[in-house]
Amino acid sequence: MKKFNNKVAIVTGGNSGIGYATAQELIAQGAKVIITGRRKEALEKAAQALGAIPFVADQAELGDIDKLVAAVKEFHGNVDILFVNAGIVGESTLIESASAENFDQVMNINFRGAYFTLSKFIPILNDGASVVMLSSIVATMHQPSSSIYQASKAALNSISKTAANELAPRKIRVNMISPGPTQTEVMNKSGMDETTVKGIMDHLTNIIPLKKIGKPEDVAKLVSYLSDDAASFITGSEFIIDGGLTL
Incomplete structure (x- = not known):
């Protein structure tokens, strides 16, 4: 029997990247998975491919x-796994050049929406359910031109830990995964061209101790583990998955 048979899982932002890989992993383990996204055509195409x-x-x-x-409540009942994955990077600007529009867009998706x-x-979470929030290693970094994105993830980590405390009486566990550089479309979506993205990835590969960029599947397998009974004593924890970049 697969470990997530008869389990209902939600994956926000599930039509590409880490969300897609996680939905694929959970489905492979027997879960019924609902994926969300803003682009109807892309979402339906992904859902068909995934099942x-x-x-x-x-x-x-x-x-x-x-x-x-x-x-979800009407058609699928209560939820066993909630993976809050959807997020954006937004524009890269110094604080003095930041726009209210970019601030609101990033915070509305990454923090307020999450x-x-x-x-x-x-x-509608079942007692004993697992919640996983997709954060980022930037939550504890303070690089120039990334203040809004970094702040959105730091705020997300804070409320995740509070939620872990609040939901503990129901044995609902809340954990965070903070990836480092990962092979997804997120940088392309921020407006960077292919040459710029490749240059950044090549540079990161050189400075990451394991000398490679992460894959969405790396995060997917960790979400699966954290949602299993094997992780029943883990809550309020942040898992860094960055090849040693932040060592």
Whole structure:
């Protein structure tokens, strides 16, 4: 028997990258997986390839989250695994050049949206459920031109630990995964061209102790582990998965 048979899992931002790989891993382990995304065509294509259930929702829109929770409750019952994965990098600017528009966009998806996704799902989480929040190693870094993104992930880590404490009486575990450089589309989506992205990845490969870039599957397997009974004594923990970059 597969370890997630009869389990219901939610993966936000599940049509590409880490979300896609995680949905694939959970489905392989027997879970019924609902993936969300903002782009209807891309979402439905991914869901068909995965054998997942698509639900068009923008994590920045609280109304979309309400509709998602209501639909999951009506058609699938309570939830056993919640992977809050959706996020964006936003524009790279110094603090003095930052725009309110970029601040709001990044915070609305990465922090406010993630916060209320968790908040609104709590009533339909089964006792003993697993929540995993996708953070980033930038949460504890302070590099120039990345203040908004870094702050959004630091805030996410803070509320995740509070949630772990609040939900412990129900044996619901809340953990964070903080990847380093990973082979996804996130940098392309931030507006960088292929040459720039390749240059950054080549540089990172050289400075990472393990001399390689992470793969979405690396994170997916960790989400699967944290959602299994094998991790039943782990909550409020942050897992760095960066090839040793932050050593």
